[in-house]
Every structure is written in structure tokens, then in C-alpha cells.
Amino acid sequence: MPNESIFLVYCELSGNSLALRKQGRAGAFVTCLVPSEDIVDAVRRAKIALLEDEYEIVDIEKAMRFDPEDWESDDEITRLAKDMQGDLDVRYSSFSSWGH
Numbered sequence: 001m002p003n004e005s006i007f008l009v010y011c012e013l014s015g016n017s018l019a020l021r022k023q024g025r026a027g028a029f030v031t032c033l034v035p036s037e038d039i040v041d042a043v044r045r046a047k048i049a050l051l052e053d054e055y056e057i058v059d060i061e062k063a064m065r066f067d068p069e070d071w072e073s074d075d076e077i078t079r080l081a082k083d084m085q086g087d088l089d090v091r092y093s094s095f096s097s098w099g100h
Contacts, residue, residue, distance in 0.1 A: 007042035010061035018054040026099025033091040049090035
């Protein structure tokens with residue numbers, strides 16, 4: 001991908017998702033880091049990755065291009081983005097889950 005960027009896709013997940021159900025959680029938020037040429041493809045790839053991992057998507061909250069300067073204070077997102085150099089896999093941030 002010659003003009004590849006990293007996009008952040010913010011997703012809300014249902015408690016019906018297999019992994020969340022096993023943990024007794026009612027839902028979760030996760031940020032997907034997606035290498036892509038454009039935002040539409042990034043959202044599509046995030047959805048595919050989540051569905052393949054048996055997560056049920058409630059909503060895509062927002063999506064934006066990752067800018068390292070905007071994320072200097074977030075060690076997790078910065079580390080994940082750095083680890084992605086040349087990698088085409090979708091990565092997940094820590095899951096923020098709730099409820100039982």
C-alpha cells in the first residue's frame with residue numbers, strides 16, 4: 001500500500017460477543033488501529049477483524065487518521081502504532097468493558 005496511513009476506529013461492542021459473554025461483561029469499547037490507504041477501507045477492515053474474532057459490533061463511534069503528535073501522551077496507542085510499521089494486521093487497544 002503506497003499511501004498507507006494508520007487509522008483509529010472507535011467501536012462499541014455488544015455483551016453478546018463471545019469473548020465478552022465468557023467474561024460476563026455487558027459490553028465494551030475498543031479502538032482498532034488499522035493500516036489503510038483511506039478511512040472507508042479502514043472502517044471496513046476494522047469491522048471484518050472484529051467479526052472474525054467473534055465480536056458483535058453495536059456502533060462505530062468515529063474514525064480518524066492517526067497523528068503521532070496528537071497521541072504523545074497515550075503510551076498504549078503510540079506503542080501499538082509504532083509496532084505496526086510495515087504490518088498490515090488490525091490491532092486492538094485494551095478493551096474498556098462494563099457490567100455483568
